[in-house]
Amino acid sequence: MSLRIALCAGETSGDQLGAGLIAELRKRFPDAQFAGIGGDGMRAAGLDIWFDASELAVMGLAEVLAHLPRLLKLRKAFRQRVLDWKPDVYIGIDAPDFNLGVERWLKQRGVRTVHYVSPSVWAWRENRAAKIGASADRVLCLFPMEPPIYAKHGVDAVFVGHPLADAIPLQPDRTAARNAFGESPDVPILALLPGSRLGEIERMLPVFVEAATTLQRDIPGLRVLVPAANAQCRSAIERIARDVPGIRILDGDAQRAMIASDCVLLASGTAALEAMLCKRPMVIGHRISGLTYAIVKAFGLLKSAHVSLPNILAGKQLVPELLQDQCTTQNLHAALLHWFRDADAVAALQPQFLAIHETLRRDASARAADAVASLLSSHA
Structure with missing residues (x-):
């Protein structure tokens, strides 16, 4: 049976990260199936879209409260669909308010989980790192100072680099x-x-x-x-x-x-x-x-x-x-x-x-795919 990879990105930046990650994972796993929540970029990369990313893109406390019943209903339906699909790994891309809860629920039910883009544990409460570890088997970090913070809390975290650093030339014209x-x-x-x-x-x-x-x-x-x-x-x-x-x-x-x-x-x-x-x-x-x-x-x-x-x-x-x-x-x-x-x-x-x-500048999509692949092989 081909590898199944579930993903969820909730806004444009996450969709771009997801599209790059899917492209690199496909190089490593040509027969893999990809499904979940994403936008146009992830759809073009081959994601079977169950819900569009725009359904999660809610900003501001007042807006979140207004949309909360719908978001909770969507999260419940989505996480159950992921579980029923029996993926080999679930990758939550940013959107921590939505993804970390889904990851924790799936991890408790035996699904391997990855969180791509660490919340700012270096700026705010460091003890959040331990809570994130309860949700994610592996955290993919954009900044080099992040994995040592997770290590203090026994959380597996990998620095993959920042996609903006890959995209912007070292000497812009x-x-x-x-x-x-x-x-x-x-x-x-x-x-x-x-x-x-x-x-x-x-x-x-x-x-x-x-x-x-x-x-x-x-x-x-x-x-x-x-x-x-x-x-x-x-x-x-x-x-x-x-x-x-x-x-x-x-x-x-x-x-x-x-x-x-x-x-x-x-x-x-x-x-x-x-x-x-x-x-x-x-x-x-x-x-x-x-x-x-x-x-x-x-x-x-x-x-x-x-x-x-x-x-x-x-x-x-x-x-x-x-x-x-x-x-x-x-x-x-x-x-x-x-x-x-x-x-x-x-x-x-x-x-x-x-x-x-x-x-x-570390070729973030390739390194993120390597980190997912090594997690999969370590649990094969």
């Missing part, structure tokens, strides 16, 4: 990126990324735009590129920034905008990692709600000295992080101006960014 936007090689450009969630845009974009406007007085001819993740985000960005001179709103194209820029102003998250891989200096500006911040501080929930991935991966502050009360127009402006005016400081970043890029 800045001239080509500028040509694509019709911008000349010598025009100063700021890429401005306020986030991909509406609440984040409403909270961060006004102060980002103020900082950019102030910067235009010091940097003559400054162009500001603001990529919008989707149509909803574009509407929110237009409402705040439509009439601001020198600002150009883009449909997507965030990575190309970063490569084309002299500097990036962004909210924390994967975008900071992407800007680092694009070898661009950046300023991190971020605010969360006052209540959430008070809870995080009061209970000591944040375990990392830094919040942005470039600084976390370097183990020191390479780029400024302006958080909460520090995230002001004046502070953002000063930090941006530093990068625009100090060419030596920008040059000093490049070898450090390159070294991190090379560490993360």
